Amino acid sequence: MIRFDEVTKAYPDGTVAVDELTLTAPSGQITVFVGPSGCGKTTSLRMINRMIEPTSGTITIDDRDVTSVPATELRRGIGYVIQHAGLFPHRTVADNVATVPLLTGTNRRQARTRAIELMERVGLPASFADRYPAQLSGGQQQRVGVARALAADPPVMLMDEPFSAVDPVVRDQLQREFLRLQEELGKTIVFVTHDIDEAIRLGDTVAVLDVGGRLAQLATPADLLATPADPFVAGFVGRDRGYRALAFVSAEVAVVPEPTVTLGEPLARARDVAVDDWVLAVDAGHRPQGWLHLPDGGGLSGDEVQPELLNLGGTLAPAGGTLREALDAALSSPSGRGVVVDDDGRLVGSVSAATVLRHIDTAGAGVSPGGRA
Amino acid sequence: MTSAAGSAPWDLFGYFADHRGQVLELLWSHTWLSVLPVVIGLLVSLPIGWLARRYRWVYPSVVSVTGLLYTIPSLALFVIMPMLLGTQILDPVNVVAALTVYTVALLVRVVADGLAAVPDDVMQSATAMGLTRFQRLRKVELPLAVPVIAAGLRVATVANVSLVAIAGTIGIPELGQLFIIGFQLSVNGPYYPPIVLGIVLCVLLALVLDGLIVLGSRWATPWQRVVAAR
Amino acid sequence: MTDNVLVWLNDPQNWSGTRFTPGIGAQIAAHLLYTAIALLVAGAIAFPLGIVLGHTGRAGWLVSVANGLRSLPTVGLLILLYVMVSPLISGRGDAPYLVPTEIALVLLALPPILANTYAGVRNVPPDARDAARGMGMTGPQVLLRVELPNALPLVFSGLRSATLQVIATATIAAYVGLDGLGRYVYDGLASHQFGQMAGGAVLVAALALLVDLVLALVQRLTVSRGVSGRFSRRAAGGDGRTAAVTELTAGSGEGRERGGNDAEDSSRPVAVLAPSGKHPPG
Numbered sequence: 001m002i003r004f005d006e007v008t009k010a011y012p013d014g015t016v017a018v019d020e021l022t023l024t025a026p027s028g029q030i031t032v033f034v035g036p037s038g039c040g041k042t043t044s045l046r047m048i049n050r051m052i053e054p055t056s057g058t059i060t061i062d063d064r065d066v067t068s069v070p071a072t073e074l075r076r077g078i079g080y081v082i083q084h085a086g087l088f089p090h091r092t093v094a095d096n097v098a099t100v101p102l103l104t105g106t107n108r109r110q111a112r113t114r115a116i117e118l119m120e121r122v123g124l125p126a127s128f129a130d131r132y133p134a135q136l137s138g139g140q141q142q143r144v145g146v147a148r149a150l151a152a153d154p155p156v157m158l159m160d161e162p163f164s165a166v167d168p169v170v171r172d173q174l175q176r177e178f179l180r181l182q183e184e185l186g187k188t189i190v191f192v193t194h195d196i197d198e199a200i201r202l203g204d205t206v207a208v209l210d211v212g213g214r215l216a217q218l219a220t221p222a223d224l225l226a227t228p229a230d231p232f233v234a235g236f237v238g239r240d241r242g243y244r245a246l247a248f249v250s251a252e253v254a255v256v257p258e259p260t261v262t263l264g265e266p267l268a269r270a271r272d273v274a275v276d277d278w279v280l281a282v283d284a285g286h287r288p289q290g291w292l293h294l295p296d297g298g299g300l301s302g303d304e305v306q307p308e309l310l311n312l313g314g315t316l317a318p319a320g321g322t323l324r325e326a327l328d329a330a331l332s333s334p335s336g337r338g339v340v341v342d343d344d345g346r347l348v349g350s351v352s353a354a355t356v357l358r359h360i361d362t363a364g365a366g367v368s369p370g371g372r373a
Numbered sequence: 374m375t376s377a378a379g380s381a382p383w384d385l386f387g388y389f390a391d392h393r394g395q396v397l398e399l400l401w402s403h404t405w406l407s408v409l410p411v412v413i414g415l416l417v418s419l420p421i422g423w424l425a426r427r428y429r430w431v432y433p434s435v436v437s438v439t440g441l442l443y444t445i446p447s448l449a450l451f452v453i454m455p456m457l458l459g460t461q462i463l464d465p466v467n468v469v470a471a472l473t474v475y476t477v478a479l480l481v482r483v484v485a486d487g488l489a490a491v492p493d494d495v496m497q498s499a500t501a502m503g504l505t506r507f508q509r510l511r512k513v514e515l516p517l518a519v520p521v522i523a524a525g526l527r528v529a530t531v532a533n534v535s536l537v538a539i540a541g542t543i544g545i546p547e548l549g550q551l552f553i554i555g556f557q558l559s560v561n562g563p564y565y566p567p568i569v570l571g572i573v574l575c576v577l578l579a580l581v582l583d584g585l586i587v588l589g590s591r592w593a594t595p596w597q598r599v600v601a602a603r
Numbered sequence: 604m605t606d607n608v609l610v611w612l613n614d615p616q617n618w619s620g621t622r623f624t625p626g627i628g629a630q631i632a633a634h635l636l637y638t639a640i641a642l643l644v645a646g647a648i649a650f651p652l653g654i655v656l657g658h659t660g661r662a663g664w665l666v667s668v669a670n671g672l673r674s675l676p677t678v679g680l681l682i683l684l685y686v687m688v689s690p691l692i693s694g695r696g697d698a699p700y701l702v703p704t705e706i707a708l709v710l711l712a713l714p715p716i717l718a719n720t721y722a723g724v725r726n727v728p729p730d731a732r733d734a735a736r737g738m739g740m741t742g743p744q745v746l747l748r749v750e751l752p753n754a755l756p757l758v759f760s761g762l763r764s765a766t767l768q769v770i771a772t773a774t775i776a777a778y779v780g781l782d783g784l785g786r787y788v789y790d791g792l793a794s795h796q797f798g799q800m801a802g803g804a805v806l807v808a809a810l811a812l813l814v815d816l817v818l819a820l821v822q823r824l825t826v827s828r829g830v831s832g833r834f835s836r837r838a839a840g841g842d843g844r845t846a847a848v849t850e851l852t853a854g855s856g857e858g859r860e861r862g863g864n865d866a867e868d869s870s871r872p873v874a875v876l877a878p879s880g881k882h883p884p885g
Contacts, residue, residue: 049737075737086731086733088734089731089830099738100739103738
C-alpha cells in the first residue's frame with residue numbers, strides 16, 4: 001500500500017506541481033494517475049521513488065516512510081518503467097533485464113537465467129537475449145522495459161506512460177498482456193497516463209488530477225464515468241461516457257440460438273435456414289466466419305457457401321463479456337444480430353440490440369451509480 | 374627589416390602601417406588560396422555527392438575514402454602534391470590542389486547528406502507533379518539542401534584559412550609569411566607584431582568569409598528566414 | 604621526382620642514422636613521443652572536465668570557448684608560443700623547443716577532446732539516464748555504467764581528431780627546431796633535397812594513417828555494438844525467422860524489425876556539424 005499524506009511539491013519560482021495530495025494506492029491493485037499535462041501526475045509518481053523530493057508531506061510504502069532508506073536502495077526495490085522504455089543502448093536485452101539483480105550482487109549466470117525467464121513472461125522469445133535495443137521495435141523495447149522492472153521481483157511498480165509511444169494496435173495488445181500479467185503477479189502498481197481511456201481500461205482505481213496538482217476525483221472507473229465529481233472531471237472523462245460505462249457491466253442478456261450453414265454446404269440449404277435474408281456461416285469447428293446475404297431472388301454465383309461470398313462485418317462478443325461488447329456486436333452486425341462466441345471462438349448464439357437495450361432499461365445499468373455488476 | 378614600431382604584441386598596428394603594401398599583398402594571396410579550393414571543391418563535390426545519394430552503395434566507399442584523405446597532415450600533402458602533379462615545390466598550385474582535396478573530402482559527404490535530408494514527401498510530390506529527374510535536382514533537392522551545404526562550406530572555408538598559413542613554412546607567400554618573419558626577427562628576444570598581426574588577420578579573414586557564406590545562404594533560402602522569424 | 608623519394612626511403616643509412624643524424628626510426632619514435640605527451644596532458648585535463656560538464660550540464664560556454672580556439676591558425680599559435688615561452692626556458696638539449704611546442708600541441712588537442720566528451724555525455728539518451736537513476740544506480744554508477752559506454756563513440760572521435768591534429772602540428776614544429784619526421788621536410792627544403800623532403804612527407808602521412816587505424820581498432824573493440832550499430836549480418840539473417848515467430852506468439856502489429864537497416868543508418872552522421880564534425884588536421 002502506497003500512501004500520500006498531504007504531499008506538496010512547489011518549485012522556487014512559485015509553481016505548484018502537486019498540491020497537498022492525499023490518497024492511498026491499495027496493495028495488489030493498479031492505481032492510475034490521469035490528467036492533462038501540467039497536472040503533476042508524473043511528479044507525484046516520481047516522488048514515490050524519490051526521483052523528485054517533495055516539499056512537504058510524507059509518502060509511505062507499507063507504512064514505511066520512503067525517506068527512511070537511502071534513495072538508491074529504495075529504488076532497487078521498486079520497479080520503474082518509463083515512456084520510451086529507457087533501455088541502455090550499449091547492453092544486450094538480457095543484460096538490460098538483469099540490471100537490478102546485477103546491481104544487488106546476484107551472480108551473472110543466475111541473473112541471466114532469470115532475465116530469460118522474464119523475457120518469456122512478457123512475450124519475448126529467449127533468442128532475443130543477445131540482441132541490442134536498437135534491433136527491437138518500439139513495442140518489443142517496451143516489453144523489455146517491463147521485464148527489466150520485474151527483474152528484482154519488486155512488490156511495487158511505477159509506470160510512467162509506458163504505452164504512450166507505441167502505435168494503437170501495439171498499445172492495445174500491450175495493455176491486454178499487462179492486465180494478464182498483473183492478474184498473475186498482483187503487484188502494487190502506480191500507473192501514469194494522459195489517456196483517460198487507458199486509465200479506465202487498466203485502473204482498479206483512477207485518480208484524476210487537475211492542473212496545479214489538485215486531486216479532482218479518486219474513484220473506480222465505473223464510478224468515474226457515472227458520477228464525475230465536478231465539471232473538470234466531466235469534461236476530462238469526455239464524450240460517450242454512457243456508452244463507455246457499459247464496458248463495466250456484465251452482459252447477462254439472453255442469447256438466442258442462431259441458425260448456421262457450414263462452409264462448403266450448398267447455397268440452397270443456406271436459403272432454407274436464412275432469417276431475414278441473412279445466415280451466419282461457420283467453419284467445421286463451429287467458429288463464425290461471416291454473414292451470407294440471400295435477398296429474395298438475389299443471384300449469388302456458384303452453388304456452395306464459399307468464404308469470398310461472406311460479409312465480414314460485425315464484431316464478436318465473448319460470452320460472459322460486457323454490455324458494451326454485446327451492444328457493439330449487435331450494432332456492427334450486417335444482419336442486426338450480434339454474434340456471441342465462447343473462449344475458443346465457437347458460436348454460442350446471437351443477441352439483438354433491442355435485447356441489450358431492454359436489459360439496460362430494466363436493470364438501470366451503466367449510467368447510474370452502483371450500476372457496476 | 375627594421376621597424377619604427379616597438380616589439381610588443383599591441384604594436385601590430387604600427388607594423389601594419391609600416392608594411393602596408395606587403396601585408397595587403399599577403400592577405401590577398403591568402404584569400405584566394407583559401408577561397409579557390411572551396412569553389413573548385415564545391416563544383417567537384419556536387420556530382421559526386423549526388424551519385425553517393427543516388428546509388429547507396431557508393432556512399433560507404435565515399436565515407437571511407439574521405440576519412441582517409443582527412444587523416445593526411447596538410448604539410449605532407451603540400452609536399453606530396455608535386456609528385457602527383459609534376460609541379461614545382463613552391464608552386465601555389467600545390468596548396469590549391471591539396472586544399473581542394475580536403476574540401477572535396479568534406480563536401481561530398483555534406484552534399485550527399487544534404488540531399489538525403491530532403492523530405493521524401495517533398496520529392497514524391499515533385500515527381501507527381503511531373504518534374505524530370507534533372508528538374509527535381511535543380512528546383513527542389515538542391516535549393517532545399519542549401520542550408521546543409523552552406524554549413525559544410527563554412528567549415529571548409531574556416532579550416533582552409535588556417536591551413537593555408539602552414540604553407541608559409543615552406544615558403545609560399547601568404548599570411549603565414551608574417552609568422553615566419555616574426556620568428557626570424559625574434560632571435561634576440563620576442564618580436565610580436567607580425568605574428569600577432571598574422572593571427573588577427575587570419576581570424577578576421579575567416580570571420581569575413583564565414584559571414585559572406587551565411588549571407589549568401591540566407592539570400593538563397595528566403596523560406597528559412599520566415600521560419601526563423603516565427 | 605618519385606624516384607628520388609624511393610631512393611631516399613630505400614637507403615638503409617637513412618633508417619639507421621649516422622653518428623650526427625638520427626635515423627628514421629628514431630625520428631618516428633620522437634614524433635610519437637611528442638604526440639603522446641601532448642595527448643596525455645590534454646586528455647588528463649579535457650576528459651574529466653568534459654565528463655563533469657556533460658554530466659552536470661553546466662558551463663557549456665566553456666566548451667564554446669574551447670571550440671573558438673579551433674579557428675586560430677595553428678602555425679601562428681605555434682610560433683607565437685615558441686617566441687613567448689622559449690626565452691624563459693634555460694634548459695639544455697630539446698627543452699627550449701619542446702616545452703613551447705608541447706604547450707601549443709596541448710592547446711590544439713584540448714578543444715576536440717573536451718567538446719566531444721562533453722557532447723558524448725550530454726547526448727546519452729535522457730530516458731536511459733532516467734531509467735538508470737530510477738532503478739537505483741548511484742551517481743558514479745550512472746556515469747560509469749550508462750553514460751560513459753554510450754559516450755564512447757564521440758569520445759573516440761574527439762580523441763582521433765585531436766591525435767591527427769597533434770601529429771600534423773608536431774610535423775610543423777620541426778620548423779622551430781623540434782625533432783620528429785618534420786625534420787626531413789624542412790631540412791630537405793633547406794638543402795634542396797626533394798627526395799628527403801617528400802620522403803618525410805610520405806612517412807608523416809603513413810604514420811598518421813597508421814595511428815588512426817590503431818585507434819579505430821581500439822574503438823571497435825571497446826564500443827558496444829548496441830551503440831555503434833554494427834550488428835552481425837549472420838545474426839540479422841537468422842533473426843528473420845525468430846522475428847516471425849514473435850509476431851505470431853506475441854501478437855501482431857509490433858512493427859518491422861529494424862535491426863537490418865540500423866547498421867547502415869547509424870553510420871550516418873546525425874548532424875553534419877555535430878561537435879565531432881571533422882576539422883582537417885593542421
